[in-house]
Amino acid sequence: MAVSWYALAVLATTALGASIAPTKDQFLEGSMCGRVWITIHSPAIQRTLAPNLLDAIELNWDFNGCSTIPKQIGLFSNRPLSWNNALETYPLNSVEGYIITNTSLGEGALPGGWLTGPGRKGPHCLWPWVAAGDVQILAYNCLKIQPTWMEDNGDKINRLRIGELAIAGTHNAGAWKFNTEVSTASRDSFVLCQDRSIWAQLVHGIRYFDFRVAYYEFYQNEDDRYWLNHNLIRVRPLVPLLKEIRTFLDNTREVVFLDAHHFPIGFYDTDGRPIRQVHEGLIELVQRELGPHMANAVNFATEPGSRGPTLKTLLDADKRLLFSYVDNTIVRENNFLWPNLPHLWANTNCPTELFQYLDQAITVSPQPTALSPLYSAMAQTTPTVLDILFLRGSLRANADDVNRNVTSRLVTRWRQYANIVSSDFFLGNDVIDVSIALNIERGSSRL
Known part of the structure; x- marks a missing residue:
């Protein structure tokens, strides 16, 4: 996979398509074309047979300008390496859009030592990751903090x-x-x-x-x-x-x-x-x-x-x-x-x-x-x-x-x-x- 840094060249006209600067051993975001990202659903989701779902994780994508569109998108608890590790998967039927998952962010504890005081420099991932692709994973990202x-x-x-x-x-x-x-x-x-x-x-x-x-x-x-x-x-x-x-x-x-x-x-x-x-x-x-x-x-x-x-x-x-x-x-x-x-x-x-x-x-x-x-x-x-x-x-x-x-x-x-x-x-x-x-x-x- 060709991975770029946060750079001008990867900001396409309608899709960001960028990568966050990596830690020593991993990239936090990458894509061949287009972009995926995580957001958190602000309203509570009403459920009849279960407690209301708070802070549901949303999976977002934008593949405008790409020659092909991935066939599926999924939620992961760690860096996506294989679809076998996906918590949830959904078919992709549009160039851009979003899906509200059935999974809550939970407490959303701050990583990198930043929970209650100063931590390590650089971006750090919270637990939810998103990936899109076909047989292989073609785009991935995480919900991150950017303290520095x-x-x-x-x-x-x-x-x-x-x-x-x-x-x-x-x-x-x-x-x-x-x-x-x-x-x-x-x-x-x-x-x-x-x-x-x-x-x-x-x-x-x-x-x-x-x-x-x-x-x-x-x-x-x-x-x-x-x-x-x-x-x-x-x-x-x-x-x-x-x-x-x-x-x-x-x-x-x-x-x-x-x-x-x-x-x-x-x-x-x-x-x-x-x-x-x-x-x-x-x-x-x-x-x-x-x-x-x-x-x-x-x-x-x-x-x-x-x-x-x-x-x-x-x-x-x-x-x-x-x-x-x-x-x-x-x-x-x-x-x-x-x-x-x-x-x-x-x-x-x-x-x-x-x-x-x-x-x-x-x-x-x-x-x-x-x-x-x-x-x-x-x-x-x-x-x-x-x-x-x-x-x-x-x-x-x-x-x-x-x-x-x-x-x-x-x-x-x-x-x-x-x-x-x-x-x-x-x-x-x-x-x-x-x-x-x-x-x-x-x-x-x-x-």
């Missing part, structure tokens, strides 16, 4: 400016599991947007975090007053999540983008004026926890409409945390803050309208007068008030309706222009691996 992907590919991407990067991000990143006095629930319909911790998101390869910070004065300890919310609903205290980011930055050479995107409670008076002491408290908190890694905007930012500093510039200065702030009034008073970055938000519960909006908005971003070199495509639909009141659908079902098309769009229509792509339940798409490949494609043109 920027460093792993530094020789190819470090000349890129931050506005030229393709970055996988999470919408409402802190809304992954309740941690309040009344709830520790990990699944609900309309509040939780993720199902992995901030640490796990970083380890998987997420580099942009959309935080919605609220302030509750009734807590006695000042640190305890800052929370991550989904709109008006408290989800998790902020400080422990900042400590997870600090541990990650202390032990890697990755660049992380933290965005204080919304302040739903406690930051503004009823007349809309900012409450300075609350904003200052948040800024001091972030400086205390992340200060040694913070890239002060005044030292690195460029003119409006520019694409910002290169990765190399940030790495050479060893300043790898960029903190964007939605309120430019506060930004002007604190020159280390990065200005509000545009969020391309369709504000629709219709997937068709979402993609129509993003297809147009991404191609004209960033605007020439934009203060930030970054912008985020908010690749999720938004439930209406009636959807929530009448329990129509759920955030998990909504994510399932769009995530596969997010992967496809990033390979095709958004490929040239996309910067940050923020999604719900990110394991339901392949944005991390595709973004890495696109960065190598873009970086290769600069060599």
